[in-house]
Amino acid sequence: MTAAARPARRYALLLALWDSDYARKVYGGYHNVFVSAFGTGGAGERWDCFRVIAGEFPAAEDLATYDGFVVSGSPHDAHGDEPWIRRLCALVRTLHAMGKRVLGVCFGHQLLCRALGGRVGRARGGWDVGVRTVTFAPGLMDQGRGRGLGFLAGVGSEFPRSAAIVEVHRDEVWELPPGATVLASSEKTRVEAFAVGDTALGVQGHPEYTADILLNLVDRLTSQGDIGARAGEEARRKAAEAGGGPDRAFWTGLCRNFLSGAGGGGVVVSSTRPVTEVAGGGCFAGTAPMVQLASAAPASIS
Secondary structure: OOOOOOOOEEEEEEEOOOOOHHHHHHHOOHHHHHHHHHOOOOOOEEEEEEEHHHOOOOOHHHHHHOOEEEEOOOOOOOOOOOHHHHHHHHHHHHHHHOOOEEEEEOHHHHHHHHHOOOEEEEOOOOOEEEEEEEEEOOOHHHHHHHHOOHHHHHHOOOOOOEEEEEEEEOEEEEEOOOOOEEEEEOOOOOOOEEEEOOOEEEEOOEOOOOHHHHHHHHHHHHHOOOOOHHHHHHHHHHHHHOOOOOOHHHHHHHHHHHHHOOOOOOOOOOOOOOOOEEEOOOOOOOOOOOOOOOOOOOOOOO
16 A cells, blocks of 8 residues: 555454344444444544454554554453464554554453453453443553553543443453553452553443443343343343443543544544444455464463
8 A cells, every 4th residue: 555545544443253133233233333433534544344253354564554453342252262362362462562552342452461461361250241330540640641641641631530331241351461551440340441551452341332232232141141131130220220321422532542642632522423434345355365473372371
């Protein structure tokens, strides 16, 4: 790609899951959910979509052309040993070494931790499903200035004390990777968000999820027996008690600040975003070139 042809911003969405019938019918697939949440809608912005769960990865020679990468959630375990998960860990390590921005959501949050040298595993408190309020670390802005977390400046003079987010997970971060800073925690999960400098951000919850996606997922988890009927009812109750639902505008704005490298000017709080150009034929082009990485050895988890 020539400099003249390169879009103003180019991002890669690494989807570690298949589209649910609901997401496909209502949103046209999870790729639209992510791009509408994290895209700015700016002219020339491009999102390339790769279904990494199917072995579809960006080409090694194209990595330098991307401004940022997003690793999605997944029904699979970030501590698993499937070949595509090991390969994704290797890719994340490569991107980190290149200084590329990587945002991990849920499974992506855990995989980012694992790839950078932390430890993840089953949540000691079991499943967390619903809308949960997480608490931000005290003095976060001061910590951010000292640890190179420039994207935090985009929220203004100080972080809010807390914010609600959709949670759907049964795994969690056990130990942070070297150099990481805990940004948020909750009574259920010790590491709800972490960052390593300005190039790695993990969020355990789902900033991209809307309330209707959560409720549909609760129904599916209940019908499949992944969570019990009582847990399903509790999740629906918590979602109803959340009033306006998760603080989606805050979370998506924070993620956009991170991906764009914004360090000021305030979080963009509008949660209604046009879907920008999405390449990849509905996020499964099938013929996309694969990354070949010499460092594709399994990440060790004990």
